[in-house]
Amino acid sequence: MLAELKGLNEECGIFGVWGHPEASQITYYGLHSLQHRGQEGTGIVVTDGVKLKGKKGEGLVSEIFTSEAIQELEGNAAIGHVRYATAGGGGYENVQPLLFNSQSGSLSLCHNGNLINATALRSQLEAQGSIFQTSSDTEVLAHLIKRGGFSSFKDRVKNALSMVKGAYAFLIMTETELMVALDPNGMRPLSLGKIGDAYVVASETCAFDIVGAEFVRDVLPGELLIIDDQGFRSEMFAFASNIAMCTMEYIYFSRPDSNINGINVHTARKNLGKQLAIEVPVEADVVTGVPDSSISVAIGYAEASGIPYEMGLIKNKYVGRTFIQPSQSLREQGVKMKLSPVRGVVDGKRVIMVDDSIVRGTTSRRIVSMLKEAGATEVHVLISSPPIKNPCFYGIDTSTKEELIAANHSVEEIREIIGADTLTFLSVEGMVEAIGRKEDGETRGSCLACFTGKYPTEIYPVSSEDKVPTV
Numbered sequence: 001m002l003a004e005l006k007g008l009n010e011e012c013g014i015f016g017v018w019g020h021p022e023a024s025q026i027t028y029y030g031l032h033s034l035q036h037r038g039q040e041g042t043g044i045v046v047t048d049g050v051k052l053k054g055k056k057g058e059g060l061v062s063e064i065f066t067s068e069a070i071q072e073l074e075g076n077a078a079i080g081h082v083r084y085a086t087a088g089g090g091g092y093e094n095v096q097p098l099l100f101n102s103q104s105g106s107l108s109l110c111h112n113g114n115l116i117n118a119t120a121l122r123s124q125l126e127a128q129g130s131i132f133q134t135s136s137d138t139e140v141l142a143h144l145i146k147r148g149g150f151s152s153f154k155d156r157v158k159n160a161l162s163m164v165k166g167a168y169a170f171l172i173m174t175e176t177e178l179m180v181a182l183d184p185n186g187m188r189p190l191s192l193g194k195i196g197d198a199y200v201v202a203s204e205t206c207a208f209d210i211v212g213a214e215f216v217r218d219v220l221p222g223e224l225l226i227i228d229d230q231g232f233r234s235e236m237f238a239f240a241s242n243i244a245m246c247t248m249e250y251i252y253f254s255r256p257d258s259n260i261n262g263i264n265v266h267t268a269r270k271n272l273g274k275q276l277a278i279e280v281p282v283e284a285d286v287v288t289g290v291p292d293s294s295i296s297v298a299i300g301y302a303e304a305s306g307i308p309y310e311m312g313l314i315k316n317k318y319v320g321r322t323f324i325q326p327s328q329s330l331r332e333q334g335v336k337m338k339l340s341p342v343r344g345v346v347d348g349k350r351v352i353m354v355d356d357s358i359v360r361g362t363t364s365r366r367i368v369s370m371l372k373e374a375g376a377t378e379v380h381v382l383i384s385s386p387p388i389k390n391p392c393f394y395g396i397d398t399s400t401k402e403e404l405i406a407a408n409h410s411v412e413e414i415r416e417i418i419g420a421d422t423l424t425f426l427s428v429e430g431m432v433e434a435i436g437r438k439e440d441g442e443t444r445g446s447c448l449a450c451f452t453g454k455y456p457t458e459i460y461p462v463s464s465e466d467k468v469p470t471v
Contacts (some may be wrong), residue, residue, distance in 0.1 A: 011253055011396055012096075012112045013037030013203040014190075016079040016171045017211075018178045018227045023074035026211050030202055031061045033210040036255060037112075037203060038082040041095035045108040046075030047175050049376055052106040056095040062216070063082030077178060078167035081110035084397075090357045093134045105174055107145065111138040112203055113168035113188045114395035116459060121163065141170065150194065157181075158237040160223060165457060167246070167394035169219070173203065175276040177228040184238040185456050187246050187394055187447055189260045192232075199227050204258040218261055231258040244447035244456035248396060248437050250291050251385050261445075263436055266296045271434040272426065273300025273354065274449040278422045281305065282380045285349040288312030290341070290356070290367060297353040297384045307352065310345045313367065321403045339367060347375030357385045358425075361405040363420040372419070381420040386451040387411065393459055394447070428452060 013034030018027045027044050042064050043056025053073060057064040061082065081096035088405060092152055097110035115121075118137035121144070126132065130143045141160055157172060159180055162240035167187035172179040180201050182190050192212035193200045200213045208215055222238035246253075273296070287309045289298030302309035313394030316338055351371055358364050368379050387406030401407040405414055415423035426434075428451055437446045449455045 001006050004408055011037055012081060012083040012110075013114050014079070014081050014110050014171050014201075015203070015207055016077075016170060016173070016178055016180065017195070018077040018194060018199045020200075021076055021231065023078040024070050026195070026198075026200070027078040028061065028065050028070055029211050030200070030207040031080045033207040034082050034203055035061055037253065037437070040084040040085040040090070041092075042080070042082045043095050043097050043110075044073055044078055044080040044106050045097045045099055045173065046073045046078040047173060048075040049175060051175060052099060052101075052108050052173070054097060054099045054108065056092070056097070058090075058092055058095060077173065077247050079108060079110055079173050079178065080313045080435050081112075091135075094136045096136070096138060097173075098134065098136065098142060100144070100146075101345035107142060107172070107174055108171060109138060109142055109172045111141070111168055111170050112190075112395065113183065114163045114166050114393060115140060115168060116393050116457065117164065118166075140164065141172075145172075147385075153177075154179075154224075154226060154235075158235070161224070161237045169203065170289035177226055180223075180225040180227065181237065182218055182219045182221055182223055184222040184241050185244045185447075186240065186445075187244055187456070189245070189249055189254065189258075190219040192216045192219055192225065199232055201225075203225075204254055204260075206255045206258040207259065215259070238334075242456050245437065245438075245445055245446040245452070246394065246396070246447050247385075247431070247435065248357075250391075251431075253396075256296050257294075261437075268435045269293070269296035269356075269384070270300035270303075271436070272431065273302075274299040274304040275430040275434040276354070276382050276384060276424075276426055277301045278306035279427060279430050280382055280420070282307075282352055283350065284352045284378070284380055286310040286312060286345060287352045287354060288345070289354045290363075291315035293356045294354050296382065297356065298352075301352070301354055301382065312342050312345045312351060312353075312371070314340045314342060316340070339370065339378075341370045341438040343374040346371055349376055350378040350380070351376040352380045353383060353420075354382050354384065356383070357388055358383055358405060359388055359419070360403055361414065361417055378421045379419075380422045381415075381418065381424075383423075383425045385408075385431055387414075388450045390453040393455070394449075396450070407412050 006252045006454050015030035017023050041058045045054035068144050097108045099108045115137040118140045144160035150156045168183045169188040169190040170181040195213045222239035224235050224237045250268045251275040254265045287302040289295040371379050388406045
């Protein structure tokens with residue numbers, strides 16, 4: 001997980017609860033609802049007010065946390081994490097939450113996002129004597145907190161947060177308090193809720209529905225929430241600047257029943273489909289979406305175009321998402337196992353296949369081939385986002401241009417590679433308009449870097465030490 005500009009990055013999910021007698025069970029269900037954000041590792045750390053105790057492992061939430069394991073994690077507060085491994089970032093030691101013990105007290109933390117100056121900070125910390133136990137950029141923050149020169153723990157946390165750069169949503173827990181932090185650009189989703197008198201925090205609001213929590217509000221960019229037995233209080237550790245929520249959260253990552261900054265994901269995706277129908281009118285017999293993230297888009301396209309929506313592709317629910325598989329060979333095999341065409345729907349039909357994005361082209365090529373093998377006479381591929389031409393340094397598994405098909409091929413070349421009869425991407429303007437993150441007619445509050453190449457933060461060279469704070 002260590003953030004190096006030429007490495008692969010990741011997307012994860014975090015969940016926390018404070019003040020509930022069944023904290024570990026609540027966290028289990030919360031993490032289960034966030035399983036789509038990472039399927040290769042998970043962990044939970046609890047506190048009973050005296051000590052921290054945790055369990056983690058490589059696998060799904062239901063595999064790692066049996067009923068016996070949950071019962072052993074007694075406490076009234078907990079934090080949890082789901083992740084997927086990438087090149088160089090796998091291994092048990094990198095599964096979160098990370099847990100550290102010292103004479104001055106224990107500390108556990110977990111993280112969704114990517115610290116773009118982690119490599120330089122790590123080099124400085126190691127030069128000053130720090131010994132790292134993982135290759136995770138999350139561990140960098142723990143060392144910064146422990147080395148902070150401030151008397152109060154809160155001030156050490158705020159100082160450490162001011163030194164890290166990038167996209168991050170952090171949960172930091174001690175024996176007596178839970179701290180919640182979101183980066184000043186607000187690039188990752190993070191929300192606060194309540195179950196009775198207990199507070200919960202999650203990457204997506206769908207987790208609140210699962211555990212019976214009431215949504216309170218979104219965590220603000222640059223905000224630090226301190227939650228303890230007296231309630232919660234808010235402080236700003238940085239001024240919010242250049243708000244840039246990741247657009248891919250709406251397009252691909254988040255569950256359709258989640259709300260991000262007040263916008264329902266399913267509604268946003270339907271609007272993307274309607275916008276596609278305006279920009280890309282196609283003569284066809286049926287519209288089908290690639291499960292799961294594109295179904296809402298396909299429904300929106302069908303409603304706007306008048307072409308009937310049909311379930312032309314069936315997903316095997318027991319196979320992970322191909323986009324987050326750690327190697328190309330596994331992605332190839334994953335597509336073959338994951339989707340099946342419905343011959344009775346597509347045979348002899350002109351099919352509009354709606355998908356959310358084309359990253360490497362592997363999935364699209366295989367699906368088009370399967371639809372034609374099942375009898376589709378034409379396959380028109382419509383993408384509800386613009387071409388992804390630029391790497392993401394903020395926590396998504398696209399960190400080099402070499403792996404992005406749109407960075408190396410024209411739209412026509414991609415069409416030929418995937419075997420579609422036509423291929424069209426949604427415009428940047430249409431995407432922003434459909435999602436609804438516009439103010440006063442101007443594009444605001446969205447990270448569009450993977451589409452436009454305009455990054456909301458400075459990108460830190462791995463070898464540079466003059467652009468990071470002195471530790």
